[in-house]
Amino acid sequence: MTLLSVNLNAVAQLRNRRDLPWPSVVGIARVVLDAGASGVTVHPRPDERHIRRGDVFDLAALLREEYRETEFNIEGYPSEDFFALVDQVKPAQVTLVPDDPAQATSDHGWDFRGKGNFLTSVVQRLKAPNRRISLFCDPDAGVEGVAAAKATGADRIELYTGPYGGCYDDPDRAVRELAALAHTAQAAHAAGMGVNAGHDLTLANLAAFQSAVPHVAEVSIGHGITADALLMGFAEAVQQYRDVLGS
Ligand SMILES: CC(=O)[C@@H](O)[C@H](O)COP(=O)(O)O
Numbered sequence: 704m705t706l707l708s709v710n711l712n713a714v715a716q717l718r719n720r721r722d723l724p725w726p727s728v729v730g731i732a733r734v735v736l737d738a739g740a741s742g743v744t745v746h747p748r749p750d751e752r753h754i755r756r757g758d759v760f761d762l763a764a765l766l767r768e769e770y771r772e773t774e775f776n777i778e779g780y781p782s783e784d785f786f787a788l789v790d791q792v793k794p795a796q797v798t799l800v801p802d803d804p805a806q807a808t809s810d811h812g813w814d815f816r817g818k819g820n821f822l823t824s825v826v827q828r829l830k831a832p833n834r835r836i837s838l839f840c841d842p843d844a845g846v847e848g849v850a851a852a853k854a855t856g857a858d859r860i861e862l863y864t865g866p867y868g869g870c871y872d873d874p875d876r877a878v879r880e881l882a883a884l885a886h887t888a889q890a891a892h893a894a895g896m897g898v899n900a901g902h903d904l905t906l907a908n909l910a911a912f913q914s915a916v917p918h919v920a921e922v923s924i925g926h927g928i929t930a931d932a933l934l935m936g937f938a939e940a941v942q943q944y945r946d947v948l949g950s
Protein backbone atom coordinates (compact mmCIF):
# COMPACT_ATOMS: atom_id res chain seq x y z
CA MET A 704 0.00 0.00 0.00
CA THR A 705 1.34 3.46 -0.94
CA LEU A 706 -0.05 6.63 0.60
CA LEU A 707 -1.14 9.61 -1.51
CA SER A 708 -0.11 13.15 -0.58
CA VAL A 709 -1.75 15.74 -2.83
CA ASN A 710 0.49 18.63 -3.88
CA LEU A 711 -1.51 21.88 -3.93
CA ASN A 712 0.93 24.01 -5.94
CA ALA A 713 -1.22 23.94 -9.09
CA VAL A 714 -4.34 24.99 -7.19
CA ALA A 715 -2.46 27.98 -5.78
CA GLN A 716 -1.11 28.84 -9.23
CA LEU A 717 -4.66 28.91 -10.64
CA ARG A 718 -5.81 31.08 -7.72
CA ASN A 719 -2.95 33.53 -8.29
CA ARG A 720 -4.16 34.35 -11.81
CA ARG A 721 -6.44 36.98 -10.30
CA ASP A 722 -6.43 39.02 -7.10
CA LEU A 723 -9.28 36.82 -5.79
CA PRO A 724 -9.44 34.11 -3.09
CA TRP A 725 -10.66 31.27 -5.31
CA PRO A 726 -10.03 28.44 -5.94
CA SER A 727 -9.34 28.09 -2.22
CA VAL A 728 -6.18 26.13 -1.42
CA VAL A 729 -7.59 25.28 2.03
CA GLY A 730 -10.95 24.38 0.49
CA ILE A 731 -9.32 21.92 -1.94
CA ALA A 732 -7.21 20.53 0.89
CA ARG A 733 -10.42 19.73 2.75
CA VAL A 734 -11.84 17.96 -0.30
CA VAL A 735 -8.75 15.79 -0.90
CA LEU A 736 -8.33 14.92 2.80
CA ASP A 737 -12.03 14.08 3.14
CA ALA A 738 -11.56 11.83 0.08
CA GLY A 739 -8.85 9.91 1.91
CA ALA A 740 -5.56 11.47 0.86
CA SER A 741 -3.02 10.82 3.62
CA GLY A 742 -1.83 14.40 3.53
CA VAL A 743 -1.01 17.45 1.46
CA THR A 744 2.26 18.69 0.02
CA VAL A 745 3.34 22.22 -0.82
CA HIS A 746 6.51 23.64 -2.34
CA PRO A 747 6.61 27.34 -1.37
CA ARG A 748 9.12 28.75 -3.85
CA PRO A 749 10.94 32.05 -3.10
CA ASP A 750 9.01 33.94 -5.81
CA GLU A 751 5.64 32.68 -4.47
CA ARG A 752 4.59 31.83 -8.04
CA HIS A 753 2.01 29.46 -6.53
CA ILE A 754 2.04 28.57 -2.82
CA ARG A 755 2.39 31.67 -0.66
CA ARG A 756 3.68 31.77 2.91
CA GLY A 757 0.14 32.50 4.08
CA ASP A 758 -1.06 29.28 2.43
CA VAL A 759 1.50 27.31 4.39
CA PHE A 760 0.29 28.69 7.72
CA ASP A 761 -3.39 28.27 6.73
CA LEU A 762 -2.82 24.63 5.76
CA ALA A 763 -0.84 23.94 8.93
CA ALA A 764 -3.73 25.28 11.02
CA LEU A 765 -6.26 23.21 9.03
CA LEU A 766 -4.39 19.95 9.55
CA ARG A 767 -3.61 20.74 13.21
CA GLU A 768 -7.21 21.65 14.05
CA GLU A 769 -9.32 19.46 11.74
CA TYR A 770 -7.18 16.66 10.21
CA ARG A 771 -4.79 15.61 12.95
CA GLU A 772 -4.30 12.12 11.47
CA THR A 773 -2.99 13.48 8.18
CA GLU A 774 0.49 14.74 7.26
CA PHE A 775 1.82 18.06 6.03
CA ASN A 776 4.81 17.70 3.70
CA ILE A 777 6.74 20.89 2.94
CA GLU A 778 9.26 20.83 0.11
CA GLY A 779 12.00 23.31 -0.50
CA TYR A 780 15.64 24.27 -0.73
CA PRO A 781 17.26 24.58 2.75
CA SER A 782 17.61 28.37 2.83
CA GLU A 783 17.37 30.44 6.01
CA ASP A 784 13.82 31.44 5.05
CA PHE A 785 12.95 27.77 4.60
CA PHE A 786 14.44 26.86 7.99
CA ALA A 787 12.41 29.64 9.62
CA LEU A 788 9.19 28.49 7.93
CA VAL A 789 9.74 24.88 8.99
CA ASP A 790 10.48 25.97 12.57
CA GLN A 791 7.19 27.90 12.70
CA VAL A 792 4.98 25.34 10.92
CA LYS A 793 6.51 22.09 12.26
CA PRO A 794 5.39 19.81 9.39
CA ALA A 795 5.35 16.01 9.70
CA GLN A 796 7.73 15.76 6.77
CA VAL A 797 10.29 18.04 5.14
CA THR A 798 11.43 17.18 1.62
CA LEU A 799 14.67 18.89 0.62
CA VAL A 800 15.20 19.66 -3.04
CA PRO A 801 18.34 21.19 -4.69
CA ASP A 802 16.34 23.76 -6.61
CA ASP A 803 17.69 27.10 -7.74
CA PRO A 804 15.08 29.86 -7.21
CA ALA A 805 15.02 30.51 -10.99
CA GLN A 806 14.14 26.88 -11.89
CA ALA A 807 10.84 26.40 -13.74
CA THR A 808 10.25 23.26 -11.67
CA SER A 809 12.13 20.58 -9.75
CA ASP A 810 14.14 18.67 -12.34
CA HIS A 811 16.92 16.81 -10.49
CA GLY A 812 17.84 15.22 -7.22
CA TRP A 813 20.74 15.97 -4.86
CA ASP A 814 24.39 15.24 -5.53
CA PHE A 815 24.57 13.20 -2.33
CA ARG A 816 28.32 12.66 -2.52
CA GLY A 817 29.28 16.18 -3.49
CA LYS A 818 26.84 17.80 -1.03
CA GLY A 819 27.16 15.21 1.72
CA ASN A 820 28.64 17.50 4.38
CA PHE A 821 26.16 20.27 3.58
CA LEU A 822 23.17 17.92 3.69
CA THR A 823 24.37 16.31 6.93
CA SER A 824 24.45 19.71 8.64
CA VAL A 825 21.04 20.61 7.18
CA VAL A 826 19.47 17.32 8.27
CA GLN A 827 20.87 17.73 11.78
CA ARG A 828 19.44 21.26 11.93
CA LEU A 829 15.99 20.09 10.78
CA LYS A 830 15.80 16.94 12.89
CA ALA A 831 13.00 17.18 15.42
CA PRO A 832 10.60 14.81 17.21
CA ASN A 833 7.73 13.67 14.96
CA ARG A 834 9.43 15.05 11.83
CA ARG A 835 10.69 13.03 8.90
CA ILE A 836 13.40 14.34 6.56
CA SER A 837 13.30 13.22 2.93
CA LEU A 838 15.84 14.02 0.20
CA PHE A 839 14.96 14.42 -3.46
CA CYS A 840 16.81 11.69 -5.32
CA ASP A 841 17.63 11.06 -8.98
CA PRO A 842 16.18 7.82 -10.36
CA ASP A 843 19.66 6.46 -11.14
CA ALA A 844 21.25 7.29 -7.78
CA GLY A 845 21.77 3.58 -7.21
CA VAL A 846 23.51 1.86 -4.29
CA GLU A 847 26.35 4.38 -3.98
CA GLY A 848 24.06 7.41 -4.15
CA VAL A 849 21.74 5.90 -1.57
CA ALA A 850 24.66 5.13 0.74
CA ALA A 851 25.66 8.80 0.59
CA ALA A 852 22.06 9.85 1.25
CA LYS A 853 21.87 7.50 4.22
CA ALA A 854 25.08 8.99 5.63
CA THR A 855 23.40 12.41 5.91
CA GLY A 856 21.03 11.07 8.56
CA ALA A 857 17.90 11.62 6.47
CA ASP A 858 14.97 9.26 6.97
CA ARG A 859 13.82 8.83 3.37
CA ILE A 860 14.65 9.53 -0.23
CA GLU A 861 12.05 10.84 -2.64
CA LEU A 862 12.52 9.27 -6.07
CA TYR A 863 12.34 11.96 -8.77
CA THR A 864 9.92 10.41 -11.26
CA GLY A 865 9.97 13.24 -13.81
CA PRO A 866 12.00 11.33 -16.44
CA TYR A 867 9.54 8.42 -16.12
CA GLY A 868 6.59 10.79 -16.37
CA GLY A 869 8.08 12.24 -19.54
CA CYS A 870 7.98 8.81 -21.22
CA TYR A 871 4.24 9.00 -21.90
CA ASP A 872 4.96 8.54 -25.64
CA ASP A 873 8.03 6.29 -25.37
CA PRO A 874 7.17 2.92 -23.77
CA ASP A 875 10.66 1.50 -24.29
CA ARG A 876 12.25 4.37 -22.38
CA ALA A 877 9.56 4.06 -19.70
CA VAL A 878 10.68 0.48 -19.04
CA ARG A 879 14.28 1.66 -18.63
CA GLU A 880 13.25 4.48 -16.31
CA LEU A 881 11.20 2.10 -14.16
CA ALA A 882 14.16 -0.27 -13.89
CA ALA A 883 16.38 2.54 -12.61
CA LEU A 884 13.71 3.66 -10.14
CA ALA A 885 13.21 0.09 -8.90
CA HIS A 886 16.97 -0.41 -8.43
CA THR A 887 17.33 2.77 -6.37
CA ALA A 888 14.19 2.00 -4.35
CA GLN A 889 15.54 -1.46 -3.54
CA ALA A 890 18.90 0.03 -2.53
CA ALA A 891 17.19 2.54 -0.23
CA HIS A 892 15.11 -0.17 1.42
CA ALA A 893 18.18 -2.33 1.93
CA ALA A 894 19.94 0.65 3.50
CA GLY A 895 17.07 1.15 5.94
CA MET A 896 15.75 4.32 4.31
CA GLY A 897 12.10 4.94 3.51
CA VAL A 898 11.08 5.58 -0.10
CA ASN A 899 8.81 8.34 -1.36
CA ALA A 900 8.29 9.29 -5.00
CA GLY A 901 6.93 12.14 -7.06
CA HIS A 902 6.91 14.45 -10.07
CA ASP A 903 4.78 13.98 -13.18
CA LEU A 904 3.02 10.88 -11.91
CA THR A 905 -0.43 10.53 -13.42
CA LEU A 906 -3.44 8.20 -13.41
CA ALA A 907 -2.12 6.87 -16.73
CA ASN A 908 1.40 6.00 -15.55
CA LEU A 909 0.84 5.21 -11.86
CA ALA A 910 -0.19 1.54 -12.14
CA ALA A 911 2.96 0.58 -14.06
CA PHE A 912 5.04 2.55 -11.55
CA GLN A 913 3.32 0.86 -8.61
CA SER A 914 3.90 -2.59 -10.13
CA ALA A 915 7.55 -2.01 -10.98
CA VAL A 916 8.95 0.01 -8.07
CA PRO A 917 8.98 -1.67 -4.63
CA HIS A 918 8.84 -0.24 -1.11
CA VAL A 919 7.26 3.12 -1.98
CA ALA A 920 5.62 4.45 1.20
CA GLU A 921 4.18 7.66 -0.27
CA VAL A 922 3.72 9.39 -3.59
CA SER A 923 3.16 13.13 -3.78
CA ILE A 924 1.18 14.13 -6.83
CA GLY A 925 -0.01 17.56 -7.89
CA HIS A 926 0.11 18.49 -11.57
CA GLY A 927 -1.42 15.28 -12.90
CA ILE A 928 -4.16 14.91 -10.29
CA THR A 929 -5.13 18.56 -10.74
CA ALA A 930 -5.49 17.98 -14.48
CA ASP A 931 -7.71 14.97 -13.76
CA ALA A 932 -9.69 16.96 -11.18
CA LEU A 933 -10.57 19.54 -13.82
CA LEU A 934 -12.45 16.74 -15.54
CA MET A 935 -13.77 14.62 -12.65
CA GLY A 936 -13.41 16.71 -9.51
CA PHE A 937 -10.82 16.30 -6.76
CA ALA A 938 -12.82 13.84 -4.64
CA GLU A 939 -13.22 11.40 -7.53
CA ALA A 940 -9.64 11.94 -8.67
CA VAL A 941 -8.26 11.16 -5.20
CA GLN A 942 -10.39 8.00 -5.05
CA GLN A 943 -9.13 6.80 -8.44
CA TYR A 944 -5.49 7.43 -7.51
CA ARG A 945 -5.98 5.68 -4.17
CA ASP A 946 -7.55 2.71 -5.94
CA VAL A 947 -4.37 2.30 -7.98
CA LEU A 948 -2.18 2.74 -4.89
CA GLY A 949 -4.21 0.37 -2.74
CA SER A 950 -4.41 2.98 0.01
C1 LIG B 1 9.78 18.26 -5.85
C2 LIG B 1 8.82 18.08 -6.96
O1 LIG B 1 9.04 17.39 -7.90
C3 LIG B 1 7.52 18.73 -6.85
O2 LIG B 1 7.02 18.42 -5.62
C4 LIG B 1 7.57 20.22 -6.90
O3 LIG B 1 6.67 20.71 -5.96
C5 LIG B 1 7.14 20.70 -8.24
O4 LIG B 1 7.23 22.12 -8.18
P1 LIG B 1 6.28 23.01 -9.09
O5 LIG B 1 4.85 22.68 -8.72
O6 LIG B 1 6.71 24.42 -8.74
O7 LIG B 1 6.57 22.60 -10.50
Ligand SMILES: NCC(=O)COP(=O)(O)O
Pocket residue numbers: 710744861900901902903904923924925926927928
Ligand atom coordinates in the same frame (compact mmCIF):
# COMPACT_ATOMS: atom_id res chain seq x y z
N1 LIG C 1 7.20 15.74 -4.94
C1 LIG C 1 6.36 15.69 -6.13
C2 LIG C 1 5.12 16.52 -5.90
O1 LIG C 1 4.87 16.93 -4.78
C3 LIG C 1 4.20 16.81 -7.00
O2 LIG C 1 4.84 16.81 -8.24
P1 LIG C 1 3.86 16.95 -9.53
O3 LIG C 1 2.86 15.82 -9.44
O4 LIG C 1 3.19 18.29 -9.42
O5 LIG C 1 4.77 16.82 -10.70
